[in-house]
Amino acid sequence: MERALIVGVNISNSQSRNSNNRYESFNLAIREMVSLAKACEMEVVGQVEQNMENANTATYIGPGKVVEVREAAKALEADIVIFDNGLSPIQLRNLQNELDCPVMDRTTLILEIFSTRARTREAKLQVEVARLQYMLPRLVGLHDALSRQGGASGAMSNKGSGEKKLELDRRRLEHRLTSMKRELESIAGERETQRKKRTESGIPRVALVGYTNAGKSTIMNMFLNEYVDNEDKLVFEKNMLFATLDTTVRRIEPGDRNAFLLSDTVGFISNLPHSLIKAFRSTLEEACEADLLIHVIDYSDENYYEQMKVTEQTLRELGADTIPMIYVFNKADLCGMGQLATIQGDDKIYMSAKTKSGIDALLTMIEAKLSGRYEECELLIPYKRGDIVSYLNDNSVIYETDYRDDGVYIKASLSVELAGRYREYIQ
Ligand SMILES: Nc1nc2c(ncn2[C@@H]2O[C@H](COP(=O)(O)OP(=O)(O)OP(=O)(O)O)[C@@H](O)[C@H]2O)c(=O)[nH]1
Ligand SMILES: [Mg+2]
Numbered sequence: 001m002e003r004a005l006i007v008g009v010n011i012s013n014s015q016s017r018n019s020n021n022r023y024e025s026f027n028l029a030i031r032e033m034v035s036l037a038k039a040c041e042m043e044v045v046g047q048v049e050q051n052m053e054n055a056n057t058a059t060y061i062g063p064g065k066v067v068e069v070r071e072a073a074k075a076l077e078a079d080i081v082i083f084d085n086g087l088s089p090i091q092l093r094n095l096q097n098e099l100d101c102p103v104m105d106r107t108t109l110i111l112e113i114f115s116t117r118a119r120t121r122e123a124k125l126q127v128e129v130a131r132l133q134y135m136l137p138r139l140v141g142l143h144d145a146l147s148r149q150g151g152a153s154g155a156m157s158n159k160g161s162g163e164k165k166l167e168l169d170r171r172r173l174e175h176r177l178t179s180m181k182r183e184l185e186s187i188a189g190e191r192e193t194q195r196k197k198r199t200e201s202g203i204p205r206v207a208l209v210g211y212t213n214a215g216k217s218t219i220m221n222m223f224l225n226e227y228v229d230n231e232d233k234l235v236f237e238k239n240m241l242f243a244t245l246d247t248t249v250r251r252i253e254p255g256d257r258n259a260f261l262l263s264d265t266v267g268f269i270s271n272l273p274h275s276l277i278k279a280f281r282s283t284l285e286e287a288c289e290a291d292l293l294i295h296v297i298d299y300s301d302e303n304y305y306e307q308m309k310v311t312e313q314t315l316r317e318l319g320a321d322t323i324p325m326i327y328v329f330n331k332a333d334l335c336g337m338g339q340l341a342t343i344q345g346d347d348k349i350y351m352s353a354k355t356k357s358g359i360d361a362l363l364t365m366i367e368a369k370l371s372g373r374y375e376e377c378e379l380l381i382p383y384k385r386g387d388i389v390s391y392l393n394d395n396s397v398i399y400e401t402d403y404r405d406d407g408v409y410i411k412a413s414l415s416v417e418l419a420g421r422y423r424e425y426i427q
Helices: 019-039 063-075 089-099 106-117 121-138 143-147 151-156 163-201 216-227 274-279 281-288 304-317 359-369 383-395 416-421
Strands: 002-011 042-052 080-083 103-105 205-210 248-252 260-264 292-298 325-330 342-344 348-350 374-381 397-404 407-415
Touching (some): 002 063, 080 089, 106 121, 106 274, 121 274, 121 281, 163 281, 205 216, 216 325, 216 359, 292 304, 348 359, 383 407
Parallel strands (some): 080 103
Antiparallel strands (some): 248 260, 342 348
């Protein structure tokens, strides 16, 4: 396991006047850095902090601190020094030279975690594109940091030395970037086709969103365990940051209630590298186009409020902040709130996905929020249109079927799209 030394800088210039807030968010950032390092299979052997008014443009931390960090890294036998912020190419190069140790910043760390977690071709490409875009301007002097990465980034290791070699590497990487982007576009096209199919089915779409590790996948599995009898459909849930990177869409048919499509997707984190949000845009589009968002919050985390704000900010960046939302304050079992779900207003619920308390209350809330998306209709369908009858059997909640002389009478709850499509048969 690699030994990591974490360096955090608490900037206190005039732009961050509210010192209380600043201190809290600094602490949150440092705690998160430790979780991120762990998620990257590193052991955190120490922390160095500095309060300063402005970051040093050449080395981020001050010159005296550089010496301190170098000595701490040596004494603690650190394999790598990680900074809590995005370092500029120059800062990275200088620090690498002066610290005598490979250097990484928060963005690179997140990108590394993403690249070890990516499973599907699309996720792998998205991460690789974000990584290359971030790395390209930082190529100079990155030798050590890059050569410690194996696998997919092997082509990035800058084996030779000198500007010529560097220029060659850069051109090769740019070429690779272009071809990866092209492949991504074609995958995005396929995804678009699937999405269109789902829109045509007329089934309302609900998306789980929220901070990483809040319990989104656990809620997805709670529904799947209850209403879908197929273990293969379960999604991966685990106590680690960024367990989920791909979007999974599942159809949930809760007994005699209306069906909906539920999607589980990548979680958010504060200062999520912008390049990653951009790279994951097509995956996140599933959430952007939902009829309803379920914002999952880890209520047992002391920073849950800050995490909510980060999620809301990220949704704003994605243009998904106007979609109706239900707030799920999850992990209530860890907060001594007993086994029962508590409902507040028409959009907040305190529950536990792990103990499955609250599944019914959440369903009722989802149904209420989607109520405008359904219509109760009576249809009379001619016998020659048996295809419509079987389609409705699969895609709506049927209350009554009657085989009459002039056709099949059906009383059912239909999504507004389906009701629109079969308007001519509605009585
Ligand atoms: N005690 C308790 N643990 C929970 C609850 N819900 C989820 N967890 C645990 O929290 C951890 C994270 O759950 P996930 O469902 O993987 O979280 P996620 O939001 O999908 O996380 P990412 O995919 O990383 O964004 C797992 O270890 C779950 O078992 C809950 O209600 N109570
Ligand atoms: Mg997940």
